[in-house]
Amino acid sequence: MADDETGSVSLTGTGLHLAFGRNKVLRGVDLHVDAGKTVTVIGPSGSGKSTLLRVLNRLHEPDAGDILLGGESVLHDSPDRLRRRIGMVFQHFNLFPHKTVLDNVALAPRKLQKMGKEQARALAREQLELVGLAAKAGARPGSLSGGQQQRVAIARALAMRPQVMFFDEATSALDPELVKGVLALMADLSSSGMTMVVVTHEMGYAREVSDAVLFMDQGIVVETGAPERLFEAPETERLQRFLSQVL
Numbered sequence: 581m582a583d584d585e586t587g588s589v590s591l592t593g594t595g596l597h598l599a600f601g602r603n604k605v606l607r608g609v610d611l612h613v614d615a616g617k618t619v620t621v622i623g624p625s626g627s628g629k630s631t632l633l634r635v636l637n638r639l640h641e642p643d644a645g646d647i648l649l650g651g652e653s654v655l656h657d658s659p660d661r662l663r664r665r666i667g668m669v670f671q672h673f674n675l676f677p678h679k680t681v682l683d684n685v686a687l688a689p690r691k692l693q694k695m696g697k698e699q700a701r702a703l704a705r706e707q708l709e710l711v712g713l714a715a716k717a718g719a720r721p722g723s724l725s726g727g728q729q730q731r732v733a734i735a736r737a738l739a740m741r742p743q744v745m746f747f748d749e750a751t752s753a754l755d756p757e758l759v760k761g762v763l764a765l766m767a768d769l770s771s772s773g774m775t776m777v778v779v780t781h782e783m784g785y786a787r788e789v790s791d792a793v794l795f796m797d798q799g800i801v802v803e804t805g806a807p808e809r810l811f812e813a814p815e816t817e818r819l820q821r822f823l824s825q826v827l
């Protein structure tokens with residue numbers, strides 16, 4: 581269900597719990613992203629950020645809590661259907677090295693949406709255009725820079741026409757000079773009205789483009805709010821300590 585005329589949807593997680601054995605990784609996490617907005621998740625390594633994304637797209641089923649897209653619970657729906665509505669970009673792009681850039685992007689619509697070959701390739705070309713890599717359609721991923729490969733991975737996710745995009749440390753594996761281009765693309769996507777959840781260590785990005793920031797530690801949301809407030813006036817000692825280490 582669309583929340584507004586652009587077709588963007590809101591995403592909500594309420595009271596999310598997940599344990600791996602005795603390790604309680606999520607201990608009642610609430611998160612809300614308005615349609616077309618970007619929420620950034622920050623926090624120390626091991627705090628549960630990646631797990632939160634994986635629960636939100638049901639790669640892990642939550643032990644408790646609910647997940648809503650466009651205000652409707654998706655927990656009774658099939659996990660596969662949900663995953664097609666949420667595009668995901670990881671630190672490691674995992675492109676197929678022996679396929680062209682174009683075929684890497686066309687593959688998911690072909691396989692998952694049973695799209696015809698020519699239609700899938702036309703769609704893939706459109707998405708490559710969008711990420712500024714139309715000229716690389718015929719190249720092998722290995723001949724591209726890390727930043728270009730990550731932009732191909734973003735095009736691949738967008739080719740599924742997702743309603744929400746997740747980014748999990750999408751720039752962490754890139755050489756510093758390549759980070760900017762990928763962040764700029766993510767910022768474009770954000771201002772185009774995509775609903776996004778971004779896990780990042782790039783505090784400058786978090787501050788510039790997010791509508792809200794969520795600080796996690798040990799499986800709970802310790803602090804959340806507008807970026808200016810969080811970065812300029814952190815209320816908790818834990819966030820103060822975290823920011824003093826990363827800024």
Ligand code: ADP
Pocket residue numbers: 600603605623624625626627628629630631632
């Ligand atoms: P972050 O992304 O914030 O660094 P993670 O969500 O990756 O944190 O991990 C949070 C905790 O969950 C860690 O203690 C990690 O060992 C544990 N964990 C993550 N994934 C699994 C898994 N598939 N099986 C068991 N434990 C896991």
Ligand code: MG
Pocket residue numbers: 629630631748
């Ligand atoms: Mg992680």
